[in-house]
Amino acid sequence: MVVLPGEDANGAKKFAQRIAYRLQEQPMTWHEDRLVYVTVSIGVACLNDGGFTNSTELINAANKSMYFIKHSGRCGIAVYGH
Numbered sequence: 224m225v226v227l228p229g230e231d232a233n234g235a236k237k238f239a240q241r242i243a244y245r246l247q248e249q250p251m252t253w254h255e256d257r258l259v260y261v262t263v264s265i266g267v268a269c270l271n272d273g274g275f276t277n278s279t280e281l282i283n284a285a286n287k288s289m290y291f292i293k294h295s296g297r298c299g300i301a302v303y304g305h
Contacts, residue, residue, distance in 0.1 A: 224282070232269035232302050239265040239300045262298035264289050272304050 227235050243263050250258035266289030268281050275281045288301040 232272050235267045236300055236302050239267055264292040264297050265300045268303040
């Protein structure tokens with residue numbers, strides 16, 4: 224989990240895209256003489272966009288967005304409510 228104080232959903236999505244790109248381009252390790260790369264599924268939720276009443280609701284929204292990406296084929300970014 225990453226918390227970006229003062230960031231809106233668009234800025235958070237751009238941050239997530241940079242993370243995903245770097246993970247995709249940079250091998251994590253070697254296995255049996257081959258490079259191993261990692262992909263990610265990232266869910267973004269913005270405090271200002273969801274009408275959340277507490278931190279648990281915000282985290283649950285980000286989690287739902289992440290699972291939406293995982294169920295639709297993995298490796299991507301989803302923003303809650305967008």
